[in-house]
Amino acid sequence: QKEVEQDPGPLSVPEGAIVSLNCTYSNSAFQYFMWYRQYSRKGPELLMYTYSSGNKEDGRFTAQVDKSSKYISLFIRDSQPSDSATYLCAMWSNYQLIWGAGTKLIIKP
Amino acid sequence: EADIYQTPRYLVIGTGKKITLECSQTMGHDKMYWYQQDPGMELHLIHYSYGVNSTEKGDLSSESTVSRIRTEHFPLTLESARPSHTSQYLCASSRTGYEQYFGPGTRLTVT
Numbered sequence: 415q416k417e418v419e420q421d422p423g424p425l426s427v428p429e430g431a432i433v434s435l436n437c438t439y440s441n442s443a444f445q446y447f448m449w450y451r452q453y454s455r456k457g458p459e460l461l462m463y464t465y466s467s468g469n470k471e472d473g474r475f476t477a478q479v480d481k482s483s484k485y486i487s488l489f490i491r492d493s494q495p496s497d498s499a500t501y502l503c504a505m506w507s508n509y510q511l512i513w514g515a516g517t518k519l520i521i522k523p
Numbered sequence: 524e525a526d527i528y529q530t531p532r533y534l535v536i537g538t539g540k541k542i543t544l545e546c547s548q549t550m551g552h553d554k555m556y557w558y559q560q561d562p563g564m565e566l567h568l569i570h571y572s573y574g575v576n577s578t579e580k581g582d583l584s585s586e587s588t589v590s591r592i593r594t595e596h597f598p599l600t601l602e603s604a605r606p607s608h609t610s611q612y613l614c615a616s617s618r619t620g621y622e623q624y625f626g627p628g629t630r631l632t633v634t
Contacts (some may be wrong), residue, residue, distance in 0.1 A: 457625030
Protein backbone atom coordinates (compact mmCIF):
# COMPACT_ATOMS: atom_id res chain seq x y z
CA GLN A 415 0.00 0.00 0.00
CA LYS A 416 1.26 3.45 -0.90
CA GLU A 417 1.88 5.92 1.91
CA VAL A 418 0.09 8.69 0.00
CA GLU A 419 -2.95 8.06 -2.20
CA GLN A 420 -4.34 10.51 -4.71
CA ASP A 421 -7.09 10.02 -7.30
CA PRO A 422 -5.47 10.43 -10.74
CA GLY A 423 -8.60 11.91 -12.34
CA PRO A 424 -9.00 13.54 -14.72
CA LEU A 425 -11.34 15.90 -12.89
CA SER A 426 -13.21 18.10 -15.35
CA VAL A 427 -15.23 21.10 -14.11
CA PRO A 428 -16.66 24.26 -15.71
CA GLU A 429 -14.93 27.60 -15.30
CA GLY A 430 -15.92 29.36 -12.09
CA ALA A 431 -16.65 26.16 -10.16
CA ILE A 432 -15.17 25.33 -6.77
CA VAL A 433 -12.68 22.50 -7.08
CA SER A 434 -11.81 20.03 -4.33
CA LEU A 435 -8.65 17.96 -4.62
CA ASN A 436 -7.79 15.37 -1.99
CA CYS A 437 -5.11 13.04 -0.67
CA THR A 438 -5.16 10.36 1.98
CA TYR A 439 -2.13 9.08 3.83
CA SER A 440 -1.18 6.32 6.23
CA ASN A 441 1.87 7.65 8.11
CA SER A 442 0.88 9.60 11.22
CA ALA A 443 4.45 10.99 11.46
CA PHE A 444 3.94 13.35 8.53
CA GLN A 445 4.35 16.97 9.69
CA TYR A 446 4.22 19.25 6.66
CA PHE A 447 1.61 18.89 3.96
CA MET A 448 2.41 20.41 0.58
CA TRP A 449 0.51 21.14 -2.60
CA TYR A 450 2.27 21.52 -5.92
CA ARG A 451 0.95 22.36 -9.37
CA GLN A 452 2.60 20.88 -12.44
CA TYR A 453 1.93 21.97 -15.98
CA SER A 454 2.69 19.60 -18.84
CA ARG A 455 6.45 19.23 -19.46
CA LYS A 456 7.33 21.55 -16.55
CA GLY A 457 8.67 21.04 -13.06
CA PRO A 458 6.30 21.11 -10.05
CA GLU A 459 5.56 24.54 -8.59
CA LEU A 460 4.96 24.92 -4.85
CA LEU A 461 1.47 26.38 -4.27
CA MET A 462 1.18 26.27 -0.50
CA TYR A 463 1.72 24.12 2.55
CA THR A 464 0.39 23.63 6.06
CA TYR A 465 2.02 22.44 9.24
CA SER A 466 0.06 19.91 11.31
CA SER A 467 -3.74 20.33 11.27
CA GLY A 468 -5.92 23.23 10.23
CA ASN A 469 -6.63 25.47 7.29
CA LYS A 470 -4.52 27.90 5.31
CA GLU A 471 -5.79 30.32 2.70
CA ASP A 472 -3.90 32.05 -0.12
CA GLY A 473 -6.02 33.95 -2.59
CA ARG A 474 -8.32 31.51 -4.37
CA PHE A 475 -6.61 28.51 -2.78
CA THR A 476 -7.36 26.91 0.60
CA ALA A 477 -5.43 23.98 2.03
CA GLN A 478 -6.99 21.87 4.75
CA VAL A 479 -5.49 19.09 6.89
CA ASP A 480 -7.43 16.63 9.02
CA LYS A 481 -4.84 14.56 10.87
CA SER A 482 -7.46 12.49 12.70
CA SER A 483 -8.74 11.21 9.35
CA LYS A 484 -5.33 11.32 7.63
CA TYR A 485 -6.90 13.39 4.86
CA ILE A 486 -5.83 16.61 3.19
CA SER A 487 -7.65 18.82 0.71
CA LEU A 488 -6.95 21.70 -1.64
CA PHE A 489 -9.89 23.91 -2.61
CA ILE A 490 -9.77 26.23 -5.59
CA ARG A 491 -12.44 28.95 -5.78
CA ASP A 492 -13.52 30.66 -9.00
CA SER A 493 -11.54 28.16 -11.06
CA GLN A 494 -9.94 29.43 -14.27
CA PRO A 495 -8.80 27.62 -17.44
CA SER A 496 -5.24 28.52 -16.40
CA ASP A 497 -5.73 26.29 -13.33
CA SER A 498 -5.79 23.27 -15.65
CA ALA A 499 -2.78 21.22 -14.57
CA THR A 500 -1.80 18.22 -12.49
CA TYR A 501 -1.93 18.84 -8.73
CA LEU A 502 0.46 16.89 -6.56
CA CYS A 503 0.29 16.49 -2.82
CA ALA A 504 3.45 15.74 -0.86
CA MET A 505 4.13 15.10 2.81
CA TRP A 506 7.28 15.64 4.82
CA SER A 507 8.70 13.05 7.16
CA ASN A 508 12.30 12.83 8.38
CA TYR A 509 14.49 13.71 5.43
CA GLN A 510 12.20 13.51 2.44
CA LEU A 511 8.90 14.37 0.79
CA ILE A 512 6.56 11.48 0.02
CA TRP A 513 4.47 12.21 -3.05
CA GLY A 514 1.04 11.40 -4.38
CA ALA A 515 0.80 10.51 -8.07
CA GLY A 516 -1.16 13.68 -8.86
CA THR A 517 -4.70 14.56 -9.95
CA LYS A 518 -5.17 15.94 -13.45
CA LEU A 519 -7.56 18.91 -13.37
CA ILE A 520 -9.30 20.30 -16.45
CA ILE A 521 -11.20 23.58 -16.26
CA LYS A 522 -13.58 23.95 -19.20
CA PRO A 523 -14.18 27.53 -20.46
CA GLU B 524 10.95 31.75 -5.26
CA ALA B 525 14.08 29.84 -6.16
CA ASP B 526 15.80 30.16 -9.50
CA ILE B 527 16.87 26.69 -10.50
CA TYR B 528 18.11 25.60 -13.88
CA GLN B 529 18.46 22.26 -15.59
CA THR B 530 20.24 21.41 -18.83
CA PRO B 531 19.64 19.89 -21.23
CA ARG B 532 15.85 20.09 -21.29
CA TYR B 533 15.59 17.17 -23.68
CA LEU B 534 18.15 14.47 -24.46
CA VAL B 535 17.98 11.47 -26.79
CA ILE B 536 21.01 9.23 -26.49
CA GLY B 537 22.10 5.72 -27.41
CA THR B 538 22.58 2.81 -25.05
CA GLY B 539 25.95 2.69 -23.32
CA LYS B 540 26.70 6.40 -23.48
CA LYS B 541 27.80 8.38 -20.46
CA ILE B 542 25.62 11.38 -19.69
CA THR B 543 25.61 14.19 -17.15
CA LEU B 544 22.47 16.13 -16.29
CA GLU B 545 23.23 19.60 -14.99
CA CYS B 546 21.42 21.40 -12.17
CA SER B 547 22.24 24.83 -10.79
CA GLN B 548 20.49 27.13 -8.32
CA THR B 549 21.12 30.75 -7.44
CA MET B 550 19.37 30.94 -4.07
CA GLY B 551 22.23 29.65 -1.92
CA HIS B 552 20.15 26.69 -0.72
CA ASP B 553 22.14 24.03 1.10
CA LYS B 554 19.73 21.20 0.32
CA MET B 555 19.38 19.82 -3.18
CA TYR B 556 17.51 16.84 -4.58
CA TRP B 557 17.19 14.68 -7.71
CA TYR B 558 13.90 12.98 -8.51
CA GLN B 559 12.74 10.64 -11.23
CA GLN B 560 9.19 11.04 -12.54
CA ASP B 561 7.40 8.73 -14.96
CA PRO B 562 4.00 9.63 -16.50
CA GLY B 563 1.15 9.29 -14.02
CA MET B 564 3.50 8.21 -11.25
CA GLU B 565 4.83 9.69 -8.04
CA LEU B 566 8.10 11.54 -7.86
CA HIS B 567 10.79 9.21 -6.51
CA LEU B 568 13.85 10.54 -4.71
CA ILE B 569 17.08 9.17 -6.16
CA HIS B 570 19.74 11.42 -4.57
CA TYR B 571 19.97 14.29 -2.12
CA SER B 572 22.59 16.56 -0.63
CA TYR B 573 22.63 18.70 2.52
CA GLY B 574 25.66 20.71 1.47
CA VAL B 575 29.07 20.69 -0.16
CA ASN B 576 30.68 17.23 -0.14
CA SER B 577 27.50 15.67 1.26
CA THR B 578 25.51 13.26 -0.92
CA GLU B 579 23.10 10.45 -0.08
CA LYS B 580 21.04 7.95 -2.05
CA GLY B 581 17.27 8.14 -1.90
CA ASP B 582 14.80 5.31 -1.66
CA LEU B 583 14.67 4.59 -5.39
CA SER B 584 17.50 2.36 -6.50
CA SER B 585 19.47 4.16 -9.16
CA GLU B 586 22.59 3.48 -11.17
CA SER B 587 23.35 7.19 -11.28
CA THR B 588 25.86 9.12 -9.19
CA VAL B 589 25.94 12.74 -8.02
CA SER B 590 28.51 15.19 -6.75
CA ARG B 591 28.30 18.43 -4.77
CA ILE B 592 31.54 20.36 -5.06
CA ARG B 593 29.88 23.79 -5.07
CA THR B 594 26.75 24.88 -3.22
CA GLU B 595 24.99 25.99 -6.39
CA HIS B 596 25.78 22.95 -8.56
CA PHE B 597 24.45 19.37 -8.25
CA PRO B 598 25.08 17.31 -11.41
CA LEU B 599 23.79 13.78 -11.94
CA THR B 600 25.80 11.28 -14.00
CA LEU B 601 24.84 8.02 -15.67
CA GLU B 602 27.99 6.09 -16.61
CA SER B 603 26.26 3.81 -19.10
CA ALA B 604 22.76 4.75 -20.21
CA ARG B 605 20.15 2.03 -20.74
CA PRO B 606 16.57 2.17 -22.11
CA SER B 607 15.31 1.60 -18.53
CA HIS B 608 16.78 5.04 -17.67
CA THR B 609 14.25 6.72 -19.97
CA SER B 610 12.33 9.11 -17.71
CA GLN B 611 11.98 12.71 -16.59
CA TYR B 612 14.63 13.87 -14.12
CA LEU B 613 13.76 16.75 -11.80
CA CYS B 614 16.16 18.74 -9.66
CA ALA B 615 15.03 20.71 -6.61
CA SER B 616 16.60 22.91 -3.97
CA SER B 617 15.46 23.94 -0.52
CA ARG B 618 16.44 25.90 2.57
CA THR B 619 14.16 23.98 4.94
CA GLY B 620 13.90 20.57 3.26
CA TYR B 621 10.12 20.54 2.97
CA GLU B 622 9.79 23.69 0.81
CA GLN B 623 11.34 22.42 -2.38
CA TYR B 624 11.65 24.44 -5.55
CA PHE B 625 12.02 22.64 -8.83
CA GLY B 626 13.76 23.18 -12.10
CA PRO B 627 12.01 22.56 -15.42
CA GLY B 628 13.28 18.99 -15.68
CA THR B 629 15.29 16.98 -18.19
CA ARG B 630 13.40 14.51 -20.33
CA LEU B 631 15.80 11.67 -21.13
CA THR B 632 15.22 9.05 -23.82
CA VAL B 633 17.70 6.22 -24.21
CA THR B 634 17.42 4.31 -27.48
